[in-house]
Amino acid sequence: MAHITRILCAAAPRGSADAVERLGEVASEHKVDTTILVGDLGGGPDRQASYRGVFRALVAFHSPVYWVPGPGDAPVWEYLREAYNIEVVSPLLRGVHGTLAFTPGQPVMVAGMGGEVSDEPSADRDEIGRLRYPRWEVEYRLKILAEHAEHERILAFSTPPAHKGLGLPGSEAVAELVNTHRPRLVVCGGERHTELLGRSTIVAPGELAEGHYAVADLRRRDVVMSELTAA
Numbered sequence: 001m002a003h004i005t006r007i008l009c010a011a012a013p014r015g016s017a018d019a020v021e022r023l024g025e026v027a028s029e030h031k032v033d034t035t036i037l038v039g040d041l042g043g044g045p046d047r048q049a050s051y052r053g054v055f056r057a058l059v060a061f062h063s064p065v066y067w068v069p070g071p072g073d074a075p076v077w078e079y080l081r082e083a084y085n086i087e088v089v090s091p092l093l094r095g096v097h098g099t100l101a102f103t104p105g106q107p108v109m110v111a112g113m114g115g116e117v118s119d120e121p122s123a124d125r126d127e128i129g130r131l132r133y134p135r136w137e138v139e140y141r142l143k144i145l146a147e148h149a150e151h152e153r154i155l156a157f158s159t160p161p162a163h164k165g166l167g168l169p170g171s172e173a174v175a176e177l178v179n180t181h182r183p184r185l186v187v188c189g190g191e192r193h194t195e196l197l198g199r200s201t202i203v204a205p206g207e208l209a210e211g212h213y214a215v216a217d218l219r220r221r222d223v224v225m226s227e228l229t230a231a
Helices: 017-030 047-059 076-089 135-148 172-181
Strands: 006-011 034-039 065-069 093-095 100-102 108-113 116-118 132-134 152-157 185-188 193-197 200-204 212-217 222-227
Touching (some): 006 185, 076 093, 152 172
Parallel strands (some): 034 065, 116 132
């Protein structure tokens, strides 16, 4: 994967800038190539202020960071406003909610979809009280992946893919997207675990707010689940 081998995987900081700052120390220590963050970014009574704290902490990573929001990051315009502000001043930070980005100088594509993905095509769409999307919207937004089939992919979802063999809750729509586009790595929310889905390594690192993260080595196809050290 074009020199992108060590990926720091994290989920759901829930507004904890302190946890993100400590994760930045991990990024430096492990010399990771990039970081993927999924799930609820903000938290607390002032969600916009918590976004700012999290995003400012991500600036200190000094390496590319890509993220998608979680179901709790609503209303969506508050999240989008803060994401836009930080991306203007820091070109290494990119939200990929319903869109894609390319790693600097490397032909690696990062794409994803935040919020809750419903497998029901007629499910109500919500971006005010909760981020929730019907499967058709996720499939439509990410159909652009087929136009870049020559690139390696990393996908990010706050909703994990369904895997019948494990019996864990997840989305069939997300699983179909993974099977269709065959990314090297998928970082997702949900119960902490790692698995293979087809040729794709799936990593659900657990909640960063509780100190959980993971480091994926794509060259060795190895994932190490870890805990933040106490502040």
